[in-house]
Amino acid sequence: MRYAFSDADTAFREDVRAFLGENLPADIARKAESGQRLEKADFQRWEKILATRNWLTVGWPADQGGPGFTATQRYLFEQEYSALPTPRLKQFGIGMVGPVIYTFGNEAQKQRFLPGIRESRDWWCQGFSEPGAGSDLAALSTSAKRDGDHYVVNGQKVWTTYAQWADWMFCLVRTDADAKKQAGITFLLIDMKSPGVTVRQIPMMDGDKELNEVFLEDVRVPVENRVGEENRGWTYAKFLLSHERLNMSNAARSRRQLNRLRAQASAAPNPLRSERDRIATRLATLDVELSALELMELRILSALNAGRDIGADAAKLKLRGTEIAQALSRLALEMAAPVEGLSLDQGWLNGAEDGVPGAAMAEYLNLRKLSIWGGSNEIQRTILARSLLDL
Known part of the structure; x- marks a missing residue:
């Protein structure tokens, strides 16, 4: 094409x-x-x-x-x-809550929040997942009860990326416990400096500190920080997630990684022929798969330019893009020198000039999250099955 x-x-x-x-x-x-x-x-x-x-x-x-x-x-x-x-x-402000605010928010919210996102003054985190509501996000239980001009929020969010850096959190809360689970959810904007907000770090396999739990205890959120209508938050969340998945193919970044691995393979000392052939086959296979993903992006680009609905294509991009990124990280780990490949020197990874260099293991471990990030890959397959196979 x-x-x-x-x-x-x-x-x-x-x-x-x-x-x-x-x-x-x-x-x-x-x-x-x-x-x-x-x-x-x-x-x-x-x-x-x-x-x-x-x-x-x-x-x-x-x-x-x-x-x-x-x-x-x-x-x-x-x-x-x-x-x-x-x-x-980081897409939380620019690629997720920003589009929700300018699409569904009122004029005061646009004036208040959008400039801080555009100018990188305000950082956001995503308060969606909970201990009992991950892939089934509509099962969330964090509650928000109306008290005059405020909502009083109680509950817990988990896997909240960079909550320790965030100024604000866009958060799904349950405002009607008696409604069908998708129908009783509201979309709130919560100041992370509010009394009752506690952030606790979740240790990660690679030693990074990006994931957190967020505890909300009697947090008072002004009603003016509600986006759209009460109990319509599920509609806004689906809109947000479609934007998130469109940003998750990362084909161009994967192409750059593939080219780096090719150059690394060419410059490496001559390995055993069987190993050289195995690496060459893996590189060629990933090249073909990545080319197919790039063609999918161009097809979607044509559809967008023609004003056509892209339907389940966002799920395709997320699914194949994350699988290819994980495969590249696995191959990079296999090709790394033994010491550098196994290194998880936290000092060096955090920017120190001394220590044992090497990011292959950290990258491999960190990218395991892509299978569940932005909607698990199993859920994406279900979306595709329903769309393409009429199941």
């Missing part, structure tokens, strides 16, 4: 390539390239650079303060962005 880009699109792509190449800070690029972890200050420094061109909120329409990119421009931007050792942008 060939996709013809216009002269204007080609010029746009060259502009993006030049700006990113000239403005990506060297220290941030070095950390991202080597697999060292970035701090919140690193992310915000880079995001503020993107914001000077209004390129942080690439999917936002112009009338909501975004750049107003066409579907093709957004695709080209993401291609160029992922071709460099750039930080993975």
Whole structure:
């Protein structure tokens, strides 16, 4: 499948390539390239650079303060962005709650919250999953009871990524315990500095500190922080999750990783022929699978430009994109030198210049989460089965 880009699109792509190449800070690029972890200050420094061109909120329409990119421009931007050792942008504000606010929020909420997201002043986390409500998110039990001009929120959220850095949390709460479980849910915006909010870190296999539990005990949330109508939160959550899954194919980033592994295989000392052939076969297989994913992206791009509904394609992108990313991380671990491959030197991973370098094991362990992140892959297969096989 060939996709013809216009002269204007080609010029746009060259502009993006030049700006990113000239403005990506060297220290941030070095950390991202080597697999060292970035701090919140690193992310915000880079995001503020993107914001000077209004390129942080690439999917936002112009009338909501975004750049107003066409579907093709957004695709080209993401291609160029992922071709460099750039930080993975945190989507909680720009790709999740931002679109919910400008689509379903009132004018006061747009004026209050959207500028802080566009300018990387306010960081958000996602209060969806609970100990008893993961893949079955509609089973959530965190309650919000109306008390005058406030909701009083009690409950627990889990797997809340970067809650320790967040200024705000967008949160699903149950406001009607007697309604059908999808019908009694409300979408609230909660200030993380509110009394009664407690964040507790969840240890991770790779030693990172991105996951948390969030406990909500009699947290008072102004009614003005409710997005949309009471008990309509499930509608807004489905809208948000469709945006999240569209951002999860990461084909361009996976292509960059595949090219790095190819170069690594070529530069390695001659291994046993059987091992060399095995690695070559794995690289070729992943190349074919990734090419198919890239063609799927172009097909979806054509549909978006034609104004067609993409239906279950978001589930396809999420499913295949995460599987390929995990397969690449597994191959990278197999190809790493024994010491570096097995290293989990937390000092080095957190940015120290000394210690044992090597991020292959940490990346492999961390990316196990992709199978459940943004809706488990089993759920995506169910969505596809219902859509394509009429089950």
